[in-house]
Amino acid sequence: MPDILIRNARVLGGEPTDLLLRDGVIAEIGAGLAADGAEVVDGTGLVALPGLVDLHTHLREPGREDAETVYTGSRAAALGGYTAVCAMANTSPVADTAGVVEQVYRLGQEAGLVDVQPIGAVTVGLAGERLAELGAMADSAARVRVFSDDGFCVADPRLMRRALEYVKAFDGVIAQHAEEPRLTQGAQMHEGDVSARLGLTGWPAVAEESIIARDVLLAGHVGARLHVCHVSTAGSVEIIRMAKARGVRVTAEVTPHHLLLTHEKAESYDPVYKVNPPLRTDADVEALREGLRDGTIDIVATDHAPHAAEDKECEWAYARPGMLGLETALPIVLDVLGDDWELIAERMSYAPARIAGLDGHGNAIVAGAPANLTLVDPTVRWSVDPTGLASLSHNTPYAGMTVPGRIVATFLRGVPTVLDGKVQK
Ligand SMILES: NC(=O)N[C@@H](CC(=O)O)C(=O)O
C-alpha cells in the first residue's frame, strides 16, 4: 500500500497543511512535507474532515438485494464521505442472531469501502415479543453494541426495560424507533392541517413523544444507555433536553430530511416524501436545528432507506416509507448549519463513533490517529440526479435540488475509497 501525501488541505477549515498517510495512520501533519515517493493528492481548496460515521443505515442485504446491497450501499457511503456505517437489523432474515450479524459484517469487510458495523435486533423477528440473543450477537465476530427493532417500536415497556438492563452489562445501547403503535394505526403522514386537508390519516407528534418520555424514564430507572432514532418533533427535543439535564444517559439523532423538509411536501402526493417518522412542520424543523446546535441532539444520522421502484413509485398509501440519505447528508447539513466544521465533525463523526463504540473511527485529525478522512470542496454546488447516485435505488427527495459541498476524496485507514469524486471499487 503506497503512502499518500495530501497537499494543502484545510483541516476542519483551518490553515492549509499537508498530511502524510502511512500504514493506515496519519503519520505526519505539517506544511511542506516531503513526498518521498508517496502518491500526492492535491487538497488545495479542500476541507479535511474525520471520516463520517452513520449510526443509522439500511443496507437491505440479506433479503432485498434489488433495493441495495452491502456493496452498493458501501459505495454510496464512501461517496458521501463516510468511513463507517451501522447497518440496521430490519433485513430478511432479520439480523437477530449471531449468524446474520456476522454475515453482514463479513460482506462489509469484503466490499472494503467502509466499515459496516451491524446493529442487532432487540426482539426475535422484530416482533416485539421476546428478546433476541443479544449476548450472542455482542460476543460474535461482529461485536454488536447497538440494538434496534428500527422500523418498529419496542412498544412493550417491560420488554424495553429488560433490553436496557441486558445491554447495560456490556455498555451496549438500545436505539429506539419511537412510535406508539396504537396512535399511528393507518398513519400516512404528520397529523396536522395538511393531513386534514388531504384527507390522509395522521401520525401525531404525541405518538413519538409519549414513547420518548417513557423510555428516558426507563433508561434513568435502569441506569442504561438509550439512543433515540430520527427525532422529528419540537416536543421530543424538549423531553430529551429535560432528560439530559436530569442526568439520564440518553443520546439522540436527527436526519438531514427532518432538518430541511416539511409536511407540505405531501401535497404533491409524491411518495418520495413518505417517511417514518413523517416530515413535520416549520416549527419542528426550527426546534430540531436548535437542538442539534446546542447538543440536545447529539448526531446527524441518515436513516438511508433505499426502496425498489415498485415499492415507491406507486400510490401514496401503498408506498413504503423511507428515503435515500448517504450521498446527500453532508451537503444538506452544510446547507442547514453552514460551514461550522468543528460542529459538523462532532455531530457526524466523533459523536456517532462514540455512541456506537467504534474506537477506530471518529478520531481527531492528529498524527498517530487512524487515517479515516474525507476531503470536501465547500465551494462546489451540484444538482442532485437520482440516476447519478451510487445507490441501487433512486428514492431521493432532493432530485433536481442544487446543494453545496462536493466530496472529493475519502480514505479508509489510509486507502483511498474515493478519489476525484469517483469511488475506487
Ligand atoms: N424510515 C423509514 O421510513 N423507513 C425505514 C425504517 C425506519 O427507519 O423506521 C426503512 O427500513 O425503510
Ligand SMILES: [Zn+2]
Ligand atoms: Zn425508524
Ligand SMILES: [Zn+2]
Ligand atoms: Zn431506519
